[in-house]
Amino acid sequence: MDMAMTYRFETKALHAGKIADSTLASAIPVHRTSSYLFRDTEHAANLFSLKEKGNIYTRLGNPTQEVLEARIAALEGGAGALALASGTSAIFYSAINICRKGDEIVSAPNIYGGTYTMFDCILPDFGIKVAFANQSEVEKSISPRTKMLYTEVIGNPTLDVASIRALSEIAARHGIPLAVDSTFTTPYLFRPLEHGADIVIHSLTKWLGGHGTGIGGIVVDGGKFDWTDRKFALYNEPDRSYHGLRFAHDLYEENAPFITRMRLVPLRNLGACISPDNAWMFLQGVETLALRMQRHCDNALALARHLEGHSQVKWVRYPGLREDPSFQLASAQFRNGFGGMVVFGIRGGPKRGARFIEGLRLFSHVANVGDAKSLAIHPASTTHSQLTPEQQAEAGIVPDLVRLSVGIEHIDDIIEDVDRALEKAGGK
Numbered sequence: 001m002d003m004a005m006t007y008r009f010e011t012k013a014l015h016a017g018k019i020a021d022s023t024l025a026s027a028i029p030v031h032r033t034s035s036y037l038f039r040d041t042e043h044a045a046n047l048f049s050l051k052e053k054g055n056i057y058t059r060l061g062n063p064t065q066e067v068l069e070a071r072i073a074a075l076e077g078g079a080g081a082l083a084l085a086s087g088t089s090a091i092f093y094s095a096i097n098i099c100r101k102g103d104e105i106v107s108a109p110n111i112y113g114g115t116y117t118m119f120d121c122i123l124p125d126f127g128i129k130v131a132f133a134n135q136s137e138v139e140k141s142i143s144p145r146t147k148m149l150y151t152e153v154i155g156n157p158t159l160d161v162a163s164i165r166a167l168s169e170i171a172a173r174h175g176i177p178l179a180v181d182s183t184f185t186t187p188y189l190f191r192p193l194e195h196g197a198d199i200v201i202h203s204l205t206k207w208l209g210g211h212g213t214g215i216g217g218i219v220v221d222g223g224k225f226d227w228t229d230r231k232f233a234l235y236n237e238p239d240r241s242y243h244g245l246r247f248a249h250d251l252y253e254e255n256a257p258f259i260t261r262m263r264l265v266p267l268r269n270l271g272a273c274i275s276p277d278n279a280w281m282f283l284q285g286v287e288t289l290a291l292r293m294q295r296h297c298d299n300a301l302a303l304a305r306h307l308e309g310h311s312q313v314k315w316v317r318y319p320g321l322r323e324d325p326s327f328q329l330a331s332a333q334f335r336n337g338f339g340g341m342v343v344f345g346i347r348g349g350p351k352r353g354a355r356f357i358e359g360l361r362l363f364s365h366v367a368n369v370g371d372a373k374s375l376a377i378h379p380a381s382t383t384h385s386q387l388t389p390e391q392q393a394e395a396g397i398v399p400d401l402v403r404l405s406v407g408i409e410h411i412d413d414i415i416e417d418v419d420r421a422l423e424k425a426g427g428k
Helices: 009-015 041-048 063-076 087-096 113-126 135-141 164-173 257-270 276-287 289-308 327-333 350-359 389-394 411-425
Strands: 080-084 104-107 129-132 146-152 178-181 199-203 217-221 313-317 341-346 375-377 401-405
Touching: 009 063, 009 276, 009 289, 063 080, 063 217, 063 276, 080 087, 080 257, 087 113, 087 146, 087 178, 087 199, 087 217, 087 257, 104 113, 113 129, 135 146, 135 164, 146 164, 164 178, 217 257, 276 289, 289 313, 289 341, 289 411, 341 350, 350 401, 350 411
Parallel strands: 104 129, 104 146, 146 178, 178 199
Antiparallel strands: 080 217, 199 217, 313 341, 341 401, 375 401
């Protein structure tokens, strides 16, 4: 069902990508199969040589997965998408789908700890150098070897908001793509492609899925970047694994050579595929995305305002607060709200922060965000503990920072739980 231009967001979230199969099932079926029958040897050969489209093996794609990919691409306004086993694999595949040994990436430093470690420790072992630079330093960090800019729309966990339009203009001046992790906003709040980004990445595990029931990631190809620039060797040089195919030329009519190559090379040969069951679970979550995100945003704003005036709270960061450093940019960039994350510093430092976490009853103490339920964690000792103290400081992660993923419970219950934990942490 082509909904790219005809329906509004909430309608696309329910219907985009659905094509009735031979059973005429009303709901999206779960195609729980590893492989698919070939009509004959010619059919098999045509599928493997890309002369004909169709299903081969669920590592490469699955009809349930295809609906999810089409739906997220429609919500983001992209030319195509690829669902993967996790958000981390989506980031890794995006990097190696552009860069090879000797290439470089420029990344924001205030990003998820696992991504920071991937960029700082793992990619360099592949010969891919990553320079970390704040937005004001990005342009001077670009070298002739730079092949990609990377940022999170809302940094994890500091909640600084990146100007995607400004970054996209820098990327365009240097002829390199801008890849954006938009997990914290979802397309309900922000569509990076409309602001000049070229690649959008999501952890499906978070708000898109919304229920903490599965792990997954997805990459959306904007379809407008010119991969025929010869400096992108992976798209212009003949690919040995596909009999000399040049992805920027021989598949250009697909209008999404980036996502096509990601499916045919990194996914096919490295195998971080999403399961049909997880794809189906994420589709259930996407159907209610607009309703849930609005409640997440409303609750987060109310809690942030409450924390601003609390005697046990030293500072609060939330892009929707007028006093927040990111408020003006977030107001101009986002629609419908400012996200479901709130971070704050508790008076008394990390020890009181630990007592606060242990005093929560409604909030779950887990290493996840974006669940329908409220979640809490202390990033410096958990999600970002792999970073050195200096790296944590560069990313804005101070020892007293507590991260709250605000759920869709009744706001009075959320505030009462936080107040009770703060009182316990303060020793009263």
